[in-house]
Amino acid sequence: MSSKDVILGRVRAALRDTPTPEPVVRDYRRSFPAADLELLVDRLVDYRATVHRVAADAVAASVSGITGGTVVVPPGLPLGWRPPGALPDDGLAPDRIAAADAVLTAAAVAVAETGTIVLDASPDQGRRIITLLPDVHIVVLRPDQVVASVPEAVARLDPARPLTWISGPSATSDIELNRVEGVHGPRHLHVLLLER
Amino acid sequence: MRIALFVTCLADTLFPEAAKATVRLLERLGHEVVFPVEQTCCGQMHVNTGYQPEALPLVRNYVSTFAGYDVIVAPSGSCVGSIRHQHPAVAAAAGQAGLAARAHDVGARTYELSELLVDVLGVEDVGACFPHRVTYHPTCHSLRMIRVGDKPLRLLRHVRGLELIELPDAEQCCGFGGTFALKNAETSAAMLADKMTAVESTGAPICTAGDASCLMHIGGGLRRAGSPVRTLHLAEILAAT
Amino acid sequence: MTTFLGMPATAPRGVGHLRGDEPFPRAAHTALADGQLRRNLRHATTTIRAKSGRVIAELPDWQELRSAGSAIKADVLSRLPELLERLEARVTERGGVVHWAADANEANAIVTELVRRTGAERVIKVKSMATQEIALNEALEAAGIQPVETDLAELIVQLGQDRPSHILVPAIHRNRSEIRDIFLRAMPGVDPGLTDDPPALAAAARRYLRETFLSTRVAISGANFGIAETGTLAVVESEGNGRMCLTLPETLITVMGIEKVVPAWTDLEVFLQLLPRASTGERMNPYTTMWTGVTPGDGPQNFHLVLLDNGRSAVLADRVGRQALHCIRCSACLNVCPVYERTGGHAYGSVYPGPIGAVLSPQLTGVEDNASLPFASSLCGACFDACPVKIDIPSILVHLRNQAPHPPAEKAVMRAAAYAMSRPRLYARAQRAAKLARIAGRRGRALPPPLSGWTAARDLPEVPRQTFRDWWAAR
Numbered sequence: 001m002s003s004k005d006v007i008l009g010r011v012r013a014a015l016r017d018t019p020t021p022e023p024v025v026r027d028y029r030r031s032f033p034a035a036d037l038e039l040l041v042d043r044l045v046d047y048r049a050t051v052h053r054v055a056a057d058a059v060a061a062s063v064s065g066i067t068g069g070t071v072v073v074p075p076g077l078p079l080g081w082r083p084p085g086a087l088p089d090d091g092l093a094p095d096r097i098a099a100a101d102a103v104l105t106a107a108a109v110a111v112a113e114t115g116t117i118v119l120d121a122s123p124d125q126g127r128r129i130i131t132l133l134p135d136v137h138i139v140v141l142r143p144d145q146v147v148a149s150v151p152e153a154v155a156r157l158d159p160a161r162p163l164t165w166i167s168g169p170s171a172t173s174d175i176e177l178n179r180v181e182g183v184h185g186p187r188h189l190h191v192l193l194l195e196r
Numbered sequence: 197m198r199i200a201l202f203v204t205c206l207a208d209t210l211f212p213e214a215a216k217a218t219v220r221l222l223e224r225l226g227h228e229v230v231f232p233v234e235q236t237c238c239g240q241m242h243v244n245t246g247y248q249p250e251a252l253p254l255v256r257n258y259v260s261t262f263a264g265y266d267v268i269v270a271p272s273g274s275c276v277g278s279i280r281h282q283h284p285a286v287a288a289a290a291g292q293a294g295l296a297a298r299a300h301d302v303g304a305r306t307y308e309l310s311e312l313l314v315d316v317l318g319v320e321d322v323g324a325c326f327p328h329r330v331t332y333h334p335t336c337h338s339l340r341m342i343r344v345g346d347k348p349l350r351l352l353r354h355v356r357g358l359e360l361i362e363l364p365d366a367e368q369c370c371g372f373g374g375t376f377a378l379k380n381a382e383t384s385a386a387m388l389a390d391k392m393t394a395v396e397s398t399g400a401p402i403c404t405a406g407d408a409s410c411l412m413h414i415g416g417g418l419r420r421a422g423s424p425v426r427t428l429h430l431a432e433i434l435a436a437t
Numbered sequence: 438m439t440t441f442l443g444m445p446a447t448a449p450r451g452v453g454h455l456r457g458d459e460p461f462p463r464a465a466h467t468a469l470a471d472g473q474l475r476r477n478l479r480h481a482t483t484t485i486r487a488k489s490g491r492v493i494a495e496l497p498d499w500q501e502l503r504s505a506g507s508a509i510k511a512d513v514l515s516r517l518p519e520l521l522e523r524l525e526a527r528v529t530e531r532g533g534v535v536h537w538a539a540d541a542n543e544a545n546a547i548v549t550e551l552v553r554r555t556g557a558e559r560v561i562k563v564k565s566m567a568t569q570e571i572a573l574n575e576a577l578e579a580a581g582i583q584p585v586e587t588d589l590a591e592l593i594v595q596l597g598q599d600r601p602s603h604i605l606v607p608a609i610h611r612n613r614s615e616i617r618d619i620f621l622r623a624m625p626g627v628d629p630g631l632t633d634d635p636p637a638l639a640a641a642a643r644r645y646l647r648e649t650f651l652s653t654r655v656a657i658s659g660a661n662f663g664i665a666e667t668g669t670l671a672v673v674e675s676e677g678n679g680r681m682c683l684t685l686p687e688t689l690i691t692v693m694g695i696e697k698v699v700p701a702w703t704d705l706e707v708f709l710q711l712l713p714r715a716s717t718g719e720r721m722n723p724y725t726t727m728w729t730g731v732t733p734g735d736g737p738q739n740f741h742l743v744l745l746d747n748g749r750s751a752v753l754a755d756r757v758g759r760q761a762l763h764c765i766r767c768s769a770c771l772n773v774c775p776v777y778e779r780t781g782g783h784a785y786g787s788v789y790p791g792p793i794g795a796v797l798s799p800q801l802t803g804v805e806d807n808a809s810l811p812f813a814s815s816l817c818g819a820c821f822d823a824c825p826v827k828i829d830i831p832s833i834l835v836h837l838r839n840q841a842p843h844p845p846a847e848k849a850v851m852r853a854a855a856y857a858m859s860r861p862r863l864y865a866r867a868q869r870a871a872k873l874a875r876i877a878g879r880r881g882r883a884l885p886p887p888l889s890g891w892t893a894a895r896d897l898p899e900v901p902r903q904t905f906r907d908w909w910a911a912r
Contacts, residue, residue: 004525004537006443007695008518010750014445015518018756021511028501028707043720091734094651094685114713114721127735128684128726132677150721151706159667159702160531162732165709165725170677173717174590174606175613175635177481177488183589183639184646185677185724203905205858209868210898212905219909231909236858244816246838247851253859282835340818369775373815380813381890383465386475386779387815388894416895 032148035112037193040146043115047168048181049189056194059140060084066138066190069101072130076123077106081140089130097129102136103186108163110146111153115168117141117191118153120161128162137166137186143196197317198228200265202258202306204275204408205237207429211408214429218271218309221322221435234261238270240278243286245375252290255283259298267316268306271431273338273406276308281341308338309431310347310406320350326436327357330428331400333391333414335407336369348406348430355433361398365390372413388417395425406430446540447803448748453541453572454600455748455802457786460809464784477612478781485772488718495720496710505707507827510763513699514753520665520698521744527668531730533740538692540747541571548573548657548690549580551741555688557582557655563672563682564588565659566604566766567692567745569788570801573657584657585649587678589642596623602782602790604768605716610781613638639676646678656682656737660693661765662708663742666701669729670742673712673722683726689737694745696753696762708765711825716767748801757836761797763826768793770820770830776813785810792820796833804840811837847887868904 041051054062059081063071073086082088087100097103106124110117117139119125131137147153157163170185181187199222207215219229239254258279262268270276280303287296313319332352338344352360371377371387391414395403403418403425405411415427448455457464468474493499513520525535538544552560560577562568562584574584586595593608594601597619601607608616617633624645631641658679662671670691672679683689699708713722731740753759771777771791782790787798787807795814799807811834820830843851857867891897903911 002537003539003543006539007537007744007746007750008521010443010445010539010746011517011521011695011753013443014750014754014759015515018515021515022508024505024508024512026505026707028498028505028710047723098647098651111721116721121732121735128680129735132680132684150710151703154703154706154709159664159669159727160729162729162735163725163727164680165721165727167719167721167723169723170675171723172589172639172676173485174588174593174608174676175616175638176477177484177606177609177717178635179717179719180635180639182636183643183676183678184587184650184681205864205868208905210900212901212903212908215905216908231906233906233910234861236861236864239855239858242851242855244835244838245847245851246811246835246841246843247848247855248839250851250855254855257859257861285832336815336817336819340822367819369815369817369819371775371815373817376812376815378887378890380462380465380776381887381893382462382469383776383779383813384815384890385894386469387775412898413895416891416897419896420894 029149030151032152035146035148037112037143037146040110040112040115041193043112044168044191047115049168049191051191051193053195054192059192062192063104063138067102067136072097072100072103072134074105074124074126074130077104078124089126094129094133098133100134102138103130103134104138104140105131107139107141107145109153109156110141111150112146113149116153117166118157119164119166120157128164131164132185135186136188136190138190138192140192140194142194197267198230199312200262200268201229201231202235202262202268202270202275203231204270204272206408206412207271210412211429214271214408214431217429217431217435218269221431222269225317225319225322232261238275238278239286240275240282241374243278243282248286248289251286255286255299256295258283259295259302262302262306263298266305267312268302269309269312270306271309271406271429272408273308273335273342273344274409276306277337277341279303279306308342308344308406310344310351311342313351314347321354322351322434324434324436325356326433328402329359329361329400330402330404330433331361331363331395331398333363333370333395333403333405333410334366335405335410338406339367344406351434358433361400363398364394370410370414372410377413388413392417392421392423396423401425403427404430404433445750445754446748447751448801449540449542450806452545453570453747454788455570455798456806461784461813462809464786465780468780468784474610474781475779477610478778481606481609482772482778485718489715489769489772492714492718492720496714502707502710503825503827506711506825507763509699509704509707510826514696514759514762517695517698517753520700521695523665524663524668524698527665528730528742531668533668533730533742536741536743538743538745538747544571544692544743544745544747545573545576547743548692549576549582551690552577552582552655553580555655557653559583559585559653560655560657561585561587561649561653561682561686563656563658563674563679564591565657565692566788567659567694568657569601571745571747573692585653587646587650587682589639589676592642593619596620600783601788603771604766604789604791650681650685654686655688655690656686657690657692658682660691660697661712662705663693663698664702664705665698667729669702669727671705671725671727673725675717675723677724680724680726683728684736686737688739690741690743692743692745695749712765712767715769715823715825751803752797752800755800758796758800758833760828761793761800761833763828764793764797765826767825769823769825773819773823775817775819776815785813792830793828796830796837799837804837805842808841811841865906868906
């Protein structure tokens with residue numbers, strides 16, 4: 001007999017005579033007003049991310065203003081956003097990504113209430129590894145990608161894609177439960193919030 | 197109103213002044229207090245120490261003693277919590293659905309003193325006078341089991357001459373916990389030490405609460421430490437004129 | 438005959454970290470005497486309580502979210518077989534391999550064999566309660582495989598040859614200067630001029646682990662959630678070590694307790710609001726990774742999911758106690774617990790400390806193997822109020838106390854008391870006899886055990902001359 005049969009047999013035995021539980025009532029907030037971009041900015045700043053409000057045609061220049069070094073970009077990133085000398089990820093080896101100064105990506109969705117940006121590995125965001133190893137992550141966010149709440153973000157996302165939820169730079173609370181920014185992930189998060 | 201008093205075994209035996217004060221207070225407010233002599237103990241100590249079957253006759257005794265009364269008061273948030281929440285569960289676990297239903301009904305008519313005064317009798321100013329500085333410790337079961345909220349504080353704020361001094365970290369447990377104080381005596385004492393520090397930091401000479409059990413613990417610690425701070429049951433302050 | 442299908446079984450003895458070496462009161466004695474530990478715990482729990490309270494107050498629907506979280510978990514438990522089989526099917530469809538482990542020994546054997554097949558001699562680990570519970574690190578070491586903990590607090594514990602003492606922050610019992618001392622002593626290549634500044638300590642861990650992340654081919658993780666509907670696994674973290682482990686290696690092995698399955702993708706909208714606010718007191722934790730099977734060209738190309746029972750079915754069999762399986766490992770109950778704050782996590786013996794540990798560990802092992810834990814609480818109820826999935830911990834504690842073995846002397850006293858208290862006249866007579874205790878009750882007089890526990894720190898009240906009952910009769 002397989003362990004699967006053993007476990008499921010035990011679980012069924014444990015549940016014998018169990019009444020059907022109450023139906024799940026979802027009376028928490030599920031409809032929301034339009035996302036408040038100021039709230040998103042406030043939350044991001046609270047996490048010590050840096051927010052830049054920029055025009056769509058000023059992305060590349062803004063990136064150059066943040067870093068003069070090597071910037072990895074995913075293969076599907078709009079050409080107009082790429083700073084001069086950008087290094088497209090065509091299957092770069094990990095050590096080359098780690099040696100880059102920054103990574104520039106788009107995003108899938110952002111949550112104003114929590115200051116969260118979600119990447120879904122679409123062509124303009126790339127493989128998960130490229131946003132992990134460089135010390136600076138620059139994310140371009142369109143206003144229409146910002147939702148007010150977590151439930152709206154969950155509804156917009158496709159679970160079949162690998163998802164990375166990012167709320168500020170890498171941090172830890174492991175020393176005396178105080179938040180310290182900057183451990184293994186990028187220590188600096190810049191958000192370029194495009195103007196409407 | 198005719199109000200049946202459940203005195204609680206602890207107040208009956210060790211803290212009768214709290215129970216007498218409850219009687220005087222309610223009579224002063226124009227109510228009739230009756231004391232059904234068949235009452236004994238709510239059985240909370242048995243339930244909380246793992247002797248649930250042994251508590252069943254105590255539940256039955258409570259229910260039969262008080263079934264005939266519309267309003268029952270006890271000067272203890274902890275005992276009321278046990279009566280309201282544990283009695284039906286003890287009866288149900290013993291397969292006694294009828295007793296569980298009756299226990300539920302009687303429990304719903306059993307009130308902690310501040311609940312009775314504010315919710316049932318609709319008074320916050322009980323006409324008391326107590327010209328002292330007082331700090332109030334909200335006991336855990338009053339706070340989190342029966343949720344008396346700020347009712348005791350509202351009553352205390354109306355007492356003439358009383359200066360209420362806020363207790364730091366008031367909602368932290370004093371460390372009593374029934375047989376916890378014996379089985380985990382050192383942890384209990386560590387919690388007590390912090391509670392005593394908080395009480396003494398207020399400078400109030402009197403610490404009050406709605407449970408004689410917690411007061412026995414805090415008061416016993418203060419006395420052992422030679423502290424001048426006294427403990428006094430909420431009923432005793434509200435009965436003072 | 439279907440008995441061979443197996444009745445719910447507790448976690449086996451002789452493996453794992455669910456049982457302590459000594460009863461709680463004795464272990465607490467050591468902790469209570471450690472002033473530094475008391476200060477560290479008080480500082481940390483006070484900090485997190487304030488933070489968590491602030492961000493919870495921002496959500497107008499916190500109570501509704503708690504109720505929904507609790508209801509979803511109750512629903513999960515009631516149809517666990519169906520959900521587990523669905524999760525298995527979805528993970529398999531997406532290129533993952535699902536293994537079933539009835540207990541710690543089987544889980545350790547499965548993981549060890551999977552690592553051995555890759556030829557790797559070292560694995561990187563994301564902090565995981567399940568792998569701590571089964572003592573996977575010890576099993577790997579015995580097989581010649583080096584497990585490297587990558588979570589900062591786990592690293593502090595591992596380098597300090599210490600034991601974890603908190604679900605979320607395993608090194609909560611250490612302050613910054615103790616952490617610096619551990620790093621200076623045990624971290625290869627550490628800068629000897631390292632200060633105890635927290636950012637400097639975090640940077641030292643970053644430098645130390647960077648090369649290990651890039652050069653290790655196998656990672657082992659736990660999972661916060663496994664979604665039956667989609668086959669998606671989720672790991673919630675802060676530092677990025679989780680992302681490293683879940684992204685860089687060729688092979689990922691995830692060990693997940695069977696109770697961690699949730700029905701639908703949508704259910705994450707509840708738990709992703711509850712967990713970070715209750716746990717680290719943040720609106721959202723810095724990083725959450727979600728993956729479904731294998732994604733070609735992105736992340737590990739070999740994914741194994743190990744579903745672990747190890748006593749969970751036994752917990753499930755108890756109608757009152759099973760709600761302990763709702764736990765999402767946020768540790769809010771530890772942070773508000775006045776007992777935990779004084780004793781710390783080691784006193785609980787098990788990897789699951791604090792209030793949730795006091796109800797979960799005895800159920801996973803059978804109460805007889807953790808008999809002192811249900812009593813390690815004053816039943817103050819702060820844990821129930823703090824729990825984001827509304828586990829009624831005080832009620833489970835009381836329930837488990839009924840299953841615990843009682844000392845014979847106590848049993849005799851409690852029975853006699855119950856006998857007298859259910860007979861009003863006998864009770865009144867016994868009460869009068871209590872006046873005899875007045876002699877014993879004199880200030881400072883010590884009583885024999887177990888009452889000596891009382892008189893060690895407190896005076897007994899003076900026994901009054903007249904009971905209330907007698908006063909009433911004489912009125």
